[in-house]
Amino acid sequence: MPSPSPLAGAHPHPDLRTLPNGVRALAWPLPGRATVAVSVYVQAGSAHEPRHASGLTHVVEHMLFKGTATRDARRINADAEQLGAEANAHTDKDHFALHLRGLAEHVESFVEQLADLLIAPTFPPGEIEAERQVLLHEMTEVEDDPMAIAFQLFDRASWGLHAAARPVIGERALLERFTREQLVALVRERFTAPNVVVVAAGALDPEAFHRSVARHFGALPSGPVNTLTVADWRGGVKTRDLSGHAQTHLVLGLPAARLGEDTPLPALAAACLGEGMGSPLMDELREKRGLLYYAACSHDTLLCGGQFVVEASTAPEQAAEAAGEVRRLLQRLAAHVPAEDLQRAQAQLAVRRVRALEEPGRLVEDSALELLATGRLRAHQERLADLRRVDAQDLQAYFAALLRHPMAVAATGRVRRGLAAQLRQVLEVPLIP
Numbered sequence: 001m002p003s004p005s006p007l008a009g010a011h012p013h014p015d016l017r018t019l020p021n022g023v024r025a026l027a028w029p030l031p032g033r034a035t036v037a038v039s040v041y042v043q044a045g046s047a048h049e050p051r052h053a054s055g056l057t058h059v060v061e062h063m064l065f066k067g068t069a070t071r072d073a074r075r076i077n078a079d080a081e082q083l084g085a086e087a088n089a090h091t092d093k094d095h096f097a098l099h100l101r102g103l104a105e106h107v108e109s110f111v112e113q114l115a116d117l118l119i120a121p122t123f124p125p126g127e128i129e130a131e132r133q134v135l136l137h138e139m140t141e142v143e144d145d146p147m148a149i150a151f152q153l154f155d156r157a158s159w160g161l162h163a164a165a166r167p168v169i170g171e172r173a174l175l176e177r178f179t180r181e182q183l184v185a186l187v188r189e190r191f192t193a194p195n196v197v198v199v200a201a202g203a204l205d206p207e208a209f210h211r212s213v214a215r216h217f218g219a220l221p222s223g224p225v226n227t228l229t230v231a232d233w234r235g236g237v238k239t240r241d242l243s244g245h246a247q248t249h250l251v252l253g254l255p256a257a258r259l260g261e262d263t264p265l266p267a268l269a270a271a272c273l274g275e276g277m278g279s280p281l282m283d284e285l286r287e288k289r290g291l292l293y294y295a296a297c298s299h300d301t302l303l304c305g306g307q308f309v310v311e312a313s314t315a316p317e318q319a320a321e322a323a324g325e326v327r328r329l330l331q332r333l334a335a336h337v338p339a340e341d342l343q344r345a346q347a348q349l350a351v352r353r354v355r356a357l358e359e360p361g362r363l364v365e366d367s368a369l370e371l372l373a374t375g376r377l378r379a380h381q382e383r384l385a386d387l388r389r390v391d392a393q394d395l396q397a398y399f400a401a402l403l404r405h406p407m408a409v410a411a412t413g414r415v416r417r418g419l420a421a422q423l424r425q426v427l428e429v430p431l432i433p
Helices: 056-066 073-080 103-120 125-143 146-159 173-175 182-188 206-217 265-274 282-287 314-333 340-358 360-374 382-391 392-402 419-427
Strands: 015-018 026-028 034-043 087-091 097-103 195-200 236-239 248-256 294-300 306-314 409-415
Touching: 015 206, 026 034, 026 360, 026 409, 034 103, 034 314, 034 360, 056 073, 056 087, 056 097, 056 182, 073 087, 073 103, 073 173, 087 306, 097 103, 097 360, 103 195, 103 206, 125 146, 125 173, 146 236, 146 248, 146 306, 146 409, 195 206, 195 282, 195 360, 236 419, 248 294, 248 314, 248 392, 265 282, 265 294, 265 306, 265 340, 282 294, 282 314, 306 314, 314 392, 314 419, 340 360, 340 382, 340 392, 392 419, 409 419
Parallel strands: 026 195, 236 409
Antiparallel strands: 015 026, 034 097, 034 195, 087 097, 248 306, 248 409, 294 306
């Protein structure tokens, strides 16, 4: 009798509960591990901000670690580090998150520390000016990164004036003038119980975890769910020449499914086109044509919109040709998806899914974002079945549907004169005001 596929084997089962105030708590027991990942996800990101407060959530991310009602900045760091834990945080366009990683025996302490950061920040006035300078240094670092700037321009080309088109880090003017009162108001308004998910994965006791979440998050005030309007696709070409760079960095793409839309097609299409050295993107543009050294393809998702994205770095004189070849590959896949390319993409995504179930950090992130987007968790086997159900004709039709939209394109680094016009021509992008 053949042995069962590891993709169909045992996998962890979630334990999801909701507190009376609306906070959701999710435990993923992973027996046999000695560590645990605990995170708090909040449905509040830069896309929830009005334009005059662009970047304020990212400021809050920094300032939460500067003091709470019971800990100063030094104590916040010491309490985690004395347990050997790693503390971190991040802000995205549609969510904010705090993380602790360490030994499973400390899971209840991790829940308490994260609750303290989220619920009782004091934003000490004496810390604000020093952190303002740190944030300005971070802004300078982003401004020196041509690929980061390319993605910012790409978002603007994708979504125009929608809040999702603005960078998470915000604008320099906001960093230079934000006040403590703005930070307090944002936390009070946006960090409310129905927008919070507390997730832990690792060698944990679910009952003890849920008791700890109830004890430390049960008093978090309720409030409305933070919502986002759908970001309508725009398209267009944006370029910015940055002195001191030898390469041209390209980001180009088309609209794709939003976070929570239950379709494997965008991720399959991205894997089919550009995941791995055997993909058409790398095999033809790098190995056969020598048009680039680096390229990647992905499906980037937000609650308000999605992007099918190709990024690449190439020589300035080859930038337009490389972009045109990407479009040619998309057109070829819209006409015919080889069986081996579909099989490779399905296998890559299936293995990625299984690896996510085995890695506490990935498991925490994926499930928290799914809960924020849909309010439920889809079973592992259901996801695999959806993935395997896609045939070559389905994927071919998806590529064809992508190409019915105007492409969004950004180019930075060394940008030769006339590149914008060349990109519009080879990618058939209309002149969009």
